[in-house]
Amino acid sequence: MELVLDTVRKTFGGVVAVDDVSAVMPQDRVTALIGPNGAGKTTLFNAITGFDPPDRGSISFGDQRIDGLPPWRVAELGLIRTFQTPVGFTTLTVRESLLAAATPHFAETPLGALGLSRKARDHERASGDRAEEISAELGMADLLDVRTDELSAGDRKLLEFARSLMAEPKMLLLDEPAAAVAPANIGRLSQLVRRLCDERGLGSLIIDHNLSFLMQIADEVHVLDRGALLASGPPAEIAANPDVMRVYLGEDGAKDSEA
């Protein structure tokens, strides 16, 4: 299965934020999406996930057209995104946020709340175990009972990632998952992303400015520049591409991880 973009275009007034982008991203691979600030990376995520549908072009996941679907429907199909600015469920604790991400629809009705079926209780317990596992793997087990708005920016970023794992994803779309994250945790993050892909076939599409982080884990890299796809290929090839070097150094130099 793959995520396929076909001449996707998105404009804001006169600004062409995404300029006829076509690309194929396998669902079971790690794909990186890089490009300087304002290149249109987040806009592309918004187009894919239904938050801001494209003006034209088509997007499909597997054999399903997804452009024009509402965000919750895209998520139901297994495309789970994170946000560049990690605000999250401000008043919920880390544990509550993770559990909320995993709650199935059948438990999310007033009658479901009153009856609390056995199925719902079993699901809740299993989710609780998974939340502890995932947070331990990301080194945030001691934060489970801390409210989201009391976390550091880096921990909120990790929570974005952990939360998306709880939602039964088929493919992750991570918008700058390593930004503001402490170096030690970036290591855990890359290991986990890689391992989920290799062991469970859970691929991701990752935007980040931290190129050393991305180049280590990506199978394939797409470079976006002023809305258009500039280059695509394996990390080594991209790193050696003079056009890519020019875009990164020509603008305002390479971006560091705190961008």
Next chain:
Amino acid sequence: MTNPIFWVGVLTLAAIYASLAMALNVESGWGGMWDLGIAGLLAAGSYCYVILTADPDLGMRFAPGLSMWVAWPLSALFTGLVAFAIGAPALRLRREYFLITTLAFAEIIRQLVVIQADLTRGTLGVPNINRPFDSFVTGRDYNYVLLGIAVAAAAVMYLVTRQIGISPFGRTLRAARDNEAVALALGKRVNRMRIKTFVLAGVLIGATAPVYLFYIRAVSPQLFAPGITFTVWTALVIGGLGSIRGGLAGAFVLIVFTEAVGLIEVDPSHINILVAIEPFMVGLLLVLVLRFRPDGLFSERSAFGAGNRPAGRSAGDSRPAGAAQGSGG
């Protein structure tokens, strides 16, 4: 001091407001839907109950004369339907527009009651509401029965809303309130869930309506002026929006306080000043509570997960550094 029957009445009224405030908390505290149409929903439930149970001799166009035990649940369901009719269009609007729209719908309902006089007796009102057990217990003793009914209703409301609050459903409601985009990105059907919640609040308010009528004994449209909505809101804010016990505690504090102010003995020639001072005193109570307990008597924070736990690490991330990797591009 005044006689105990007076205080029985005050506690009865407080229990009724407590029920309404707890129902409001589900949609507004947890659901984030700031509803100013409580009066309208209460009117819908009340008139449904009145019409279904009214004495056919009163000459109302439709008076099936149902038993109150049948009419009571029907009123709750009918109010849920009305809530659906209001919520389906209104929930497309952003918060501040939603607020105004619900207020407008409540006024529309009140005007409908006035206009549909052959169905509702309009401004004449309907006297002698049917009350449970009043053939067994009569006179002043009935006040105790009424208190029992109101307290039992509040207790049921507490148990129901508490269960909703601590359930996965309540958690998702709070999540979507905090961040709708994230909820959508996780596949939550936010709108559908909000409509269901709004309808649920309607059912709960509709179920409380008959108890309110037992207390008032006669119904007329001016009972459902917006004032009642604001009293319920004040009770909930004092008690703690988003908490579990807030509506309960806030209503008792507010109603007992208000009635106690009414008891201040003044020279009869100054009675109008006392009446004028009442809303001022309520405002003062609200300001004082919010000054010293900004989240209300019970806060949402104390009700859920993050109660008394230590705060998280501060920004800067003082985690012991392991193998540092990937520092920049």
